[in-house]
Amino acid sequence: MPPRFIFDIKRTHSCGALTKANVGESVVLFGWVATRRDHGGCVFIDLRDREGLTQVVFEPDVSPEAHALAGELRHEYVVGIRGKVHARGAQVNPKMKTGEVEVKATELEIFNRAETPPFPMDDEIDTAEEKRLAHRYLDLRRAPLQRVLMTRHRMNQATRGYLSSRGFLELETPFMIRSTPGGARNFLVPSRLNPGKFYGLAESPQLFKQLYMVSGFDRYFQIVKCFRDEDLRGDRQPEFTQIDLEMSFVAEPDVFEIIEGLMAELFRAAKGKELTTPFPRMPYEEAMDRYGVDKPDTRFGLELCEVTDVVRAENGGGVPLFAQALEGGGIVKALRLPGGGGLSRTELDGLEEVAKSFGARGLARAKVGPGGEWTQSPLAKSATPGLRQGIHEKTQAKEGDVLLFQFGKAKVVNGVLGQLRGSLGKRLKLIPEGRDDLLWVVDFPLFEYSDEQKAHVAAHHPFTSPRPEDVEFILSDPGRCRARAYDLVLNGNEVGGGSIRIHDSSVQAKVFKALGISDEEANSKFGFLLEALRYGAPPHGGLALGMDRLTMLLAGGESLRDVIPFPKTQKGTDLMTGAPGDVTEAQLRELHVRSVLP
RNA sequence: GGGGUGUUAGUUAAGUUGGUUAUAACGCCGGCCUGUCACGCCGGAGGCCACGGGUUCGAGUCCCGUACACCCCGCCA
Numbered sequence: 001m002p003p004r005f006i007f008d009i010k011r012t013h014s015c016g017a018l019t020k021a022n023v024g025e026s027v028v029l030f031g032w033v034a035t036r037r038d039h040g041g042c043v044f045i046d047l048r049d050r051e052g053l054t055q056v057v058f059e060p061d062v063s064p065e066a067h068a069l070a071g072e073l074r075h076e077y078v079v080g081i082r083g084k085v086h087a088r089g090a091q092v093n094p095k096m097k098t099g100e101v102e103v104k105a106t107e108l109e110i111f112n113r114a115e116t117p118p119f120p121m122d123d124e125i126d127t128a129e130e131k132r133l134a135h136r137y138l139d140l141r142r143a144p145l146q147r148v149l150m151t152r153h154r155m156n157q158a159t160r161g162y163l164s165s166r167g168f169l170e171l172e173t174p175f176m177i178r179s180t181p182g183g184a185r186n187f188l189v190p191s192r193l194n195p196g197k198f199y200g201l202a203e204s205p206q207l208f209k210q211l212y213m214v215s216g217f218d219r220y221f222q223i224v225k226c227f228r229d230e231d232l233r234g235d236r237q238p239e240f241t242q243i244d245l246e247m248s249f250v251a252e253p254d255v256f257e258i259i260e261g262l263m264a265e266l267f268r269a270a271k272g273k274e275l276t277t278p279f280p281r282m283p284y285e286e287a288m289d290r291y292g293v294d295k296p297d298t299r300f301g302l303e304l305c306e307v308t309d310v311v312r313a314e315n316g317g318g319v320p321l322f323a324q325a326l327e328g329g330g331i332v333k334a335l336r337l338p339g340g341g342g343l344s345r346t347e348l349d350g351l352e353e354v355a356k357s358f359g360a361r362g363l364a365r366a367k368v369g370p371g372g373e374w375t376q377s378p379l380a381k382s383a384t385p386g387l388r389q390g391i392h393e394k395t396q397a398k399e400g401d402v403l404l405f406q407f408g409k410a411k412v413v414n415g416v417l418g419q420l421r422g423s424l425g426k427r428l429k430l431i432p433e434g435r436d437d438l439l440w441v442v443d444f445p446l447f448e449y450s451d452e453q454k455a456h457v458a459a460h461h462p463f464t465s466p467r468p469e470d471v472e473f474i475l476s477d478p479g480r481c482r483a484r485a486y487d488l489v490l491n492g493n494e495v496g497g498g499s500i501r502i503h504d505s506s507v508q509a510k511v512f513k514a515l516g517i518s519d520e521e522a523n524s525k526f527g528f529l530l531e532a533l534r535y536g537a538p539p540h541g542g543l544a545l546g547m548d549r550l551t552m553l554l555a556g557g558e559s560l561r562d563v564i565p566f567p568k569t570q571k572g573t574d575l576m577t578g579a580p581g582d583v584t585e586a587q588l589r590e591l592h593v594r595s596v597l598p
Numbered sequence: 599g600g601g602g603u604g605u606u607a608g609u610u611a612a613g614u615u616g617g618u619u620a621u622a623a624c625g626c627c628g629g630c631c632u633g634u635c636a637c638g639c640c641g642g643a644g645g646c647c648a649c650g651g652g653u654u655c656g657a658g659u660c661c662c663g664u665a666c667a668c669c670c671c672g673c674c675a
Contacts (some may be wrong), residue, residue: 041632093635130667183675230674458675
């Protein structure tokens with residue numbers, strides 16, 4: 001029996017490995033046919049594996065058998081070849097990593113033929129994402145996706161290496177846990193053994209990592225899946241991965257130092273870039289004031305400017321809408337576009353549409369003329385000279401600028417202008433290429449008032465420690481309490497968040513009370529935590545990084561779907577497997593579950 | 599839950615004021631070709647115009663609904 005590929009003839013190189021140094025060697029390559037160029041007399045193929053491409057030539061005078069069989073090759077056939085490495089001489093292809101050499105095949109085996117793929121396995125394709133997701137295993141053959149997943153591997157390895165070296169233990173936590181109130185909606189898993197009862201899939205390992213601290217493990221980390229049954233976005237998937245960690249006997253600077261070191265490792269692993277540490281820190285209030293968001297993109301200016309004082313000093317400045325906003329306890333803010341006077345009316349109308357899409361009722365604006373007058377503005381007629389001058393001073397507006405205004409409730413004003421600023425940054429190309437800005441946003445409020453629930457809710461989560469000096473206000477004036485919480489922001493994206501936790505059961509009980517969770521409910525749902533905190537819990541805190549989002553930002557990608565191997569669509573379906581799918585009546589009966597369709 | 603965009607060969611797109619047989623490129627199939635690497639040349643096949651209604655003498659085109667995908671708001675402690 002002749003020698004057989006795989007069994008007797010082993011692979012000697014990857015398809016990305018051969019160089020001039022290998023000329024003259026006999027090599028064995030396995031891989032996929034990326035392209036074929038059949039000249040009749042001789043046949044070229046580019047053979048592909050995850051490491052790259054190598055040109056293989058079949059010539060009748062080298063091996064008539066291999067040449068004949070090569071005529072049958074098509075895209076994506078899986079083959080093994082043996083042959084000798086030759087220098088290409090004058091035929092070098094500078095576009096290929098292996099372009100200085102080629103392999104003249106003496107033997108060819110077709111391991112598997114392939115149907116014509118629904119789309120090409122090229123680097124750049126314009127095939128609809130829907131089609132790519134339906135055949136994700138083919139999409140993943142493409143080099144850009146392979147590169148992303150290799151980057152992800154390096155990031156995972158860097159995380160494990162770095163955190164282990166800093167004394168963290170990689171410990172696991174359960175996915176199937178008790179469903180908890182508040183926060184993200186849980187996916188529910190019916191319990192066959194306990195009729196009518198359900199597990200919730202963990203939205204994060206939060207409580208378990210705190211319990212590890214109570215147990216004395218001191219430092220924990222995990223690269224862990226989390227599950228949230230909320231509506232999807234380009235940057236939100238129902239199951240996603242966090243780098244989760246927790247530390248005992250620490251305050252904020254200790255967590256920051258560890259994370260800054262980790263981020264430096266991740267940037268190095270992902271794209272070989274060196275970061276400057278420590279990262280700047282910005283209070284939440286300042287972020288909202290200057291940028292209108294709690295995750296500011298500091299790579300460009302275009303900061304918001306509050307002009308409420310000016311309006312008040314001018315008694316409304318002749319603008320009834322401004323005056324009304326103030327009477328209602330609202331604020332007035334402006335966004336100055338330097339040189340925005342060059343924008344056409346249509347372009348400005350376009351901006352108004354953008355603002356409206358973010359929830360604005362309109363977008364008052366004014367072009368600043370040579371004498372400081374306002375033109376093309378609904379405010380131009382009524383605004384007093386004092387108002388204009390005051391606003392110009394505050395915003396440093398000059399001739400040729402455009403001022404955009406929002407007024408009313410601070411939340412809406414900041415929301416609209418903040419999002420408008422972000423969209424203008426991209427649209428006007430204000431973001432310097434290659435720049436990465438990392439910063440900590442600190443001093444978040446402990447509670448936020450929810451209009452919908454007519455109650456205070458935890459701004460971060462209910463286990464976040466208040467600042468010690470604010471503990472006395474937890475029940476009397478919750479809005480005043482600041483939290484020991486912090487977010488890590490990269491280029492305007494929240495990539496991580498965490499806090500110093502409550503390690504005192506009486507403080508924890510107060511927070512539950514402020515959140516409107518009764519003693520009974522707290523004991524029933526979080527009794528184990530309150531109890532654990534009574535048995536000697538160390539001061540502790542930690543943070544979780546959004547691994548997918550981080551990979552997207554570091555490896556490049558428009559959406560999380562570009563960095564998750566098998567992602568869900570916006571409706572949470574898997575176009576390849578058809579999940580979620582039907583189940584049988586028998587399965588439901590066994591689970592004591594009945595489905596009631598809308 | 600709300601708003602927007604889209605759906606035409608395997609893929610990406612074109613398709614005029616509603617009017618004969620729905621185009622093109624790439625891919626695919628067959629033939630030719632010994633230096634290509636976006637190989638080339640010749641020939642060919644391939645369509646429930648997303649689905650369901652409606653208007654009309656006539657619908658890919660107009661109207662209504664549905665499905666799916668994507669983007670945004672709400673939501674995501």
